[in-house]
Amino acid sequence: MAAPNYGxxxxxxxxxxxxxxxxxxxxxxxxxxxxxxxxxxxxDPETDVASLERDAPIAPVLPTKNG
Known part of the structure; x- marks a missing residue:
């Protein structure tokens, strides 16, 4: 019987x-x-419609004259 070739x-x-x-x-x-x-x-937040409905879009904060 031949020896096993482990390599x-x-x-x-x-x-x-x-x-x-x-x-x-x-x-x-x-x-x-x-x-x-x-x-x-x-x-995936970009493609998951349920997460888009749940999380309302946030309006950007604009600087005001008073500070």
Whole structure:
């Protein structure tokens, strides 16, 4: 019986780990480019309609003549 080739197994694990990391980075970059076509992201203040209804817009404070 042949001896196990641990170097080959280790290399395969490293390649799988590298591939998974690259996929995660690519997915993250795609999410940054724009919202997904699946719909609104829950909890995102820019796209969450419920949070827009709950939080009224704040009027900017303008300086007055008295200070």
């Amino acid at each position: 080959y197994e280790k290399r395969q694990k490293e390649l799988a780990k590298k591939k998974k990391k690259e996929e995660k980075l690519r997915d993250k970059a795609n999410r940054k480019l724009g919202p997904s076509s699946e719909g609104l992201m829950p909890g």
